[in-house]
Amino acid sequence: MAIDVDWLRGSLQTILLQVIAPQASYGYEISKRLRQRSAGLLDLNEGSLYPALHKLEQDGLLTSHWEPTPDGRRRKYYAITPAGLRQLEQKREQWKTYRTVMEGLLGDSDVQPA
Amino acid sequence: MSSLRKHRDLLAGVWPTATPPSREEIRDELEDHLACSAAEFAAAGLSPAQAEEKARAAFGSVEAVARQLYWLHHGRRIMLQRIILGGLVGVCAILAVAVFVTYRQSSATAGAVATLQTAVGQGAQVDVPVRIVLTAADGTPVANREVYLWPRRIEEPPFVLPHESRLWAVQDRYEQQTQVTMPAAYELLVTDADGVVNLGRRPPGTYTAAVALEPELLAGHWVDTEILARMRHHKYPLAPSWIGYELRTIDVQLGRGPLELPFHLPSLERTTVRLLAGTIDADLGNNSLWLAIRGTSDDTVVWLRGFVNVPSFTAGVAQVDLPFYARATLYMAYFDWWTSHAEGIKLPVTFQTDVPPPTGEGPLEIRLKAGIPPPPGASPRARAATTRPS
Numbered sequence: 195m196a197i198d199v200d201w202l203r204g205s206l207q208t209i210l211l212q213v214i215a216p217q218a219s220y221g222y223e224i225s226k227r228l229r230q231r232s233a234g235l236l237d238l239n240e241g242s243l244y245p246a247l248h249k250l251e252q253d254g255l256l257t258s259h260w261e262p263t264p265d266g267r268r269r270k271y272y273a274i275t276p277a278g279l280r281q282l283e284q285k286r287e288q289w290k291t292y293r294t295v296m297e298g299l300l301g302d303s304d305v306q307p308a
Numbered sequence: 309m310s311s312l313r314k315h316r317d318l319l320a321g322v323w324p325t326a327t328p329p330s331r332e333e334i335r336d337e338l339e340d341h342l343a344c345s346a347a348e349f350a351a352a353g354l355s356p357a358q359a360e361e362k363a364r365a366a367f368g369s370v371e372a373v374a375r376q377l378y379w380l381h382h383g384r385r386i387m388l389q390r391i392i393l394g395g396l397v398g399v400c401a402i403l404a405v406a407v408f409v410t411y412r413q414s415s416a417t418a419g420a421v422a423t424l425q426t427a428v429g430q431g432a433q434v435d436v437p438v439r440i441v442l443t444a445a446d447g448t449p450v451a452n453r454e455v456y457l458w459p460r461r462i463e464e465p466p467f468v469l470p471h472e473s474r475l476w477a478v479q480d481r482y483e484q485q486t487q488v489t490m491p492a493a494y495e496l497l498v499t500d501a502d503g504v505v506n507l508g509r510r511p512p513g514t515y516t517a518a519v520a521l522e523p524e525l526l527a528g529h530w531v532d533t534e535i536l537a538r539m540r541h542h543k544y545p546l547a548p549s550w551i552g553y554e555l556r557t558i559d560v561q562l563g564r565g566p567l568e569l570p571f572h573l574p575s576l577e578r579t580t581v582r583l584l585a586g587t588i589d590a591d592l593g594n595n596s597l598w599l600a601i602r603g604t605s606d607d608t609v610v611w612l613r614g615f616v617n618v619p620s621f622t623a624g625v626a627q628v629d630l631p632f633y634a635r636a637t638l639y640m641a642y643f644d645w646w647t648s649h650a651e652g653i654k655l656p657v658t659f660q661t662d663v664p665p666p667t668g669e670g671p672l673e674i675r676l677k678a679g680i681p682p683p684p685g686a687s688p689r690a691r692a693a694t695t696r697p698s
Contacts, residue, residue, distance in 0.1 A: 221337060222344035240341065241368035245376050248329075252381065260333075263340070270337045 206246050208285040209236075211255060211278050218259075218273035221247065247272055255281050328381035334374050342367060 213227050225240050250256040255278035260268050345363035350356055364370065
């Protein structure tokens with residue numbers, strides 16, 4: 195089942211922080227990791243990844259640097275900043291609370307259709 | 309987003325602390341993504357062309373993403389630049405318009421007045437030698453009185469510009485001779501410090517004005533003038549109930565031949581003067597054209613009785629009361645609202661009443677009485693201005 199795009203839009207920046215937090219990465223690799231970690235459920239348009247990355251960088255939650263590639267191009271790597279780590283931790287806590295609440299509300303499967 | 313953060317972001321847009329990515333950097337980043345994606349598709353067995361096509365399809369519109377990224381980083385700066393540039397353009401435009409209007413108004417006023425003066429046969433300036441002898445009613449010379457010469461223009465009243473009018477003063481002397489240069493259309497007005505004695509429009513010559521002084525005035529008190537002189541001179545009662553007029557309309561056609569149009573009117577008649585479309589081609593700019601009617605009589609103070617603001621030189625109407633004057637004179641003036649400059653000329657159109665003109669026998673008498681002393685250090689001009697007739 196595909197994920198509701200509105201949910202994804204609201205959580206994309208947190209997801210990106212989570213993906214980048216362990217290791218600096220570049221756009222395509224981030225996109226690939228998202229697909230792998232979501233088992234293909236996150237069917238994200240690759241182009242829509244970059245505005246979110248740049249916004250995180252503009253907000254100071256990510257930092258970036260350029261490195262040359264073996265075939266002569268240059269590649270932009272993103273790494274999480276201390277502010278980004280704090281933000282990620284806050285979002286994690288919020289998510290836990292949210293999940294608890296939602297499980298309490300939606301976890302009951304005894305509801306029968308009328 | 310908190311208010312503090314909003315302000316911080318706004319300032320960051322004006323003075324960015326980090327260098328935003330350029331178009332080349334954005335393009336390189338996206339191209340790297342496409343290259344990586346295409347390489348993976350190629351490794352899966354697709355041809356290079358197919359791999360690139362598939363990578364672009366998975367990515368979406370590269371141009372749209374590039375534009376979005378560029379605007380994300382540079383949009384605020386671009387908007388601020390546009391706003392500032394627009395503001396500067398606006399300020400420059402306002403200044404340019406102000407300069408243009410000021411220049412145009414002055415030149416338009418001067419041009420219009422010159423054109424009109426030529427059209428009605430009034431042109432260059434004249435020199436008027438004036439010799440003043442101040443005497444009391446019994447002919448005794450009077451000293452210690454200030455006397456002013458006022459080339460009287462249409463500005464006063466209602467356009468009172470006394471600082472332009474004062475020419476010269478006499479003090480500690482009872483006789484003085486000078487020469488005044490003024491436009492031919494002007495009248496020469498001779499006043500003491502607070503009274504009005506009008507010599508009228510005079511050809512070059514020697515004229516005598518007499519003032520009557522009461523003894524207590526010589527003690528140094530300032531005086532307030534009660535313009536009873538003209539009433540006494542013309543033997544008309546000073547009463548507000550004299551008005552018993554009927555309406556009458558006179559049409560004045562400008563620019564078509566001589567303008568000597570004597571109108572014989574019954575006494576105490578309210579008259580409407582209509583200034584019809586003229587043939588004078590004058591650029592008025594945004595000036596106002598005023599039509600003014602002034603009642604006058606021999607050697608007596610003048611009085612503007614009515615005026616009308618004519619927005620364009622097409623038609624205008626002024627209504628005037630002719631209470632006790634022997635004659636009324638039509639004036640036309642331009643008033644520049646931008647520079648507050650007024651310029652007027654006297655049109656040779658007079659309205660003659662049936663009342664016999666005043667004889668003017670004997671010296672003109674001005675009765676002076678003690679009034680409120682002027683403030684210490686007040687200039688004679690200022691003092692005179694406070695006692696000008698309304």
